[in-house]
Amino acid sequence: MAKVSSFVFFDLETTGLPGLQTPKITEISLIACSKQHILDTKHGDLPRVLHKQTLCLNPRRMIHPKASETTGLYNDLLEHEHKFNSKTAQLIVLFLERLQSPTCLVAHNGNRFDFIILKKELEALDAKLPDDVYCVDSLPLFRHLAQVKKQSERAANENAKNKLADLELTALAAMEELQGSQSMLTQKQTQNEVTPQKNKLQINFKKALRSYLDVTPSQEPQSEEQSVPARPPRSKRQLFPDAEGTSSSTQSCRSQTFKQTDFKRFRLCDVYERSFGEPPKCSHYAESDVETLLKCAIADKEGFVAYAEDQCVKFNLFAGTF
Known part of the structure; x- marks a missing residue:
């Protein structure tokens, strides 16, 4: 368990999904804020004090047409941008080092995508993030929070039944x-x-x-x-x-409701829609997705912080694979 001082929400856009080759990064966005500012922010708002870094990169590889259609990033748009090089890695490291430490990276489905790709890019340059940088995947985090909420509702229903008796x-x-x-x-x-x-x-x-x-x-x-x-x-x-x-x-309505909630999906847009009653206004732009993730974290901030501090691991020790 780690006591985190800053959370860094981040997202990658890439050349495509994992296959024979590891996807290359076309866009990376990081938005950081202190843990206390997350806890002090109201539902639906963003903390006033935010630190942002967004970079578009030339992947030096053909972007899959589906990926371009989704992200709006095409090879000709990125033709004159720099690739992910040692200066890019240095920018990310310097960005993290100026935050209140320890810091924790948060990415949705990070254990099976974002963390793996970022670490491979860094390893290819013989670079690494500071030792006090942790990481946590928000996908199992939101699943856990939904399960806790369901158990709380069941306990409340049992209490109501006892009162009725x-x-x-x-x-x-x-x-x-x-x-x-x-x-x-x-x-x-x-x-x-x-x-x-x-x-x-x-x-x-x-x-x-x-x-x-x-x-x-x-x-x-x-x-x-x-x-x-x-x-x-x-x-x-x-x-x-x-x-x-x-x-x-x-009883039939309750059974139907249970079936609906029992098969909830946990894509980031689905988590956001359940929290705010509408889909995100913009998706698949790295910075927009990061803001969406941050708002979802604030929607259940106490549970988010507790799970993140309990389950986070050091990024340099992360060993996930596709």
């Missing part, structure tokens, strides 16, 4: 108490000719029970006693649902 026990006790009062009144009926009639007693009983539980009733016959408006209900769930009630449809 307590409510039903209280209702039964109230019913027994009122039924005992009804028996007592029945026994005294012969002695008192003004004893309330049975139907009126039932109406008063139901009113008292609903008032005690504050549960919205099902349809009841209208009467003068029921003309008084009731308080706004806290729950619309019936205490004793009918055999043909809505419990089965509710």
